[in-house]
Amino acid sequence: NGAAEPPPRLVLDLERLSQVPSDKAGPLQRYAATIQSQRGDYNGKVLSIRQDDLRTLAVIYDQSPSVLTEQLISWGVLNPEARRAVDTTPG
Ligand code: C2E
Numbered sequence: 568n569g570a571a572e573p574p575p576r577l578v579l580d581l582e583r584l585s586q587v588p589s590d591k592a593g594p595l596q597r598y599a600a601t602i603q604s605q606r607g608d609y610n611g612k613v614l615s616i617r618q619d620d621l622r623t624l625a626v627i628y629d630q631s632p633s634v635l636t637e638q639l640i641s642w643g644v645l646n647p648e649a650r651r652a653v654d655t656t657p658g
């Protein structure tokens with residue numbers, strides 16, 4: 568609906584992520600650590616991830632991408648602009 572905007576950047580706050588109890592955040596903590604390792608990107612306070620990674624994480628968490636996105640935003644781990652990445656209802 569409306570102007571074609573570029574998809575929002577998905578940016579994880581790694582400091583906040585490390586503070587969320589790992590019984591909740593463990594899978595995301597391991598996923599982010601894997602991306603850091605693959606990139607050799609160890610010193611950042613934030614980590615930009617792929618749109619596809621949000622879909623993969625939704626499968627891991629057994630939730631819809633939109634529900635997972637809200638959860639990560641409520642933890643303070645994901646930037647609120649990320650909502651736009653999942654808001655587009657197909658059809
Ligand atoms: P790859 O997907 O074959 O990407 C190879 C290289 O292409 C990357 O090396 C990076 O230099 C560049 N590249 C690919 N896609 C992008 C992109 O969207 N933005 C930018 N800025 N560069 C891109 P790099 O960073 O050393 O990553 C090595 C491998 O680690 C990647 O191989 C991929 O298999 C994995 N990886 C790294 N970051 C991510 C990520 O955020 N999500 C996923 N799913 N895999 C990642």
Ligand code: C2E
Nearest residue numbers: 576577578579603606607608609610611612613614615616
């Ligand atoms: P930005 O995307 O708004 O990122 C702002 C700052 O957040 C970056 O400053 C960097 O300190 C941090 N940051 C964002 N994503 C990551 C990440 O995955 N890992 C780490 N370690 N830090 C991250 P920086 O590096 O000075 O970059 C300034 C601007 O330059 C970025 O603003 C972006 O617009 C552009 N830029 C930097 N790297 C890339 C890239 O790989 N691809 C593209 N397209 N733009 C890039």
Ligand code: C2E
Nearest residue numbers: 574575576577602605606607608614615616617618619620
């Ligand atoms: P970015 O570097 O600004 O890339 C923006 C978008 O351009 C990516 O969104 C992707 O759709 C496309 N793109 C950029 N480089 C490549 C490439 O080498 N191959 C392909 N097939 N597409 C590319 P996406 O995938 O959602 O990634 C979002 C951001 O996550 C990237 O912004 C970058 O900051 C980070 N990122 C993703 N994958 C990698 C990676 O493999 N290595 C690194 N260093 N950063 C990555």
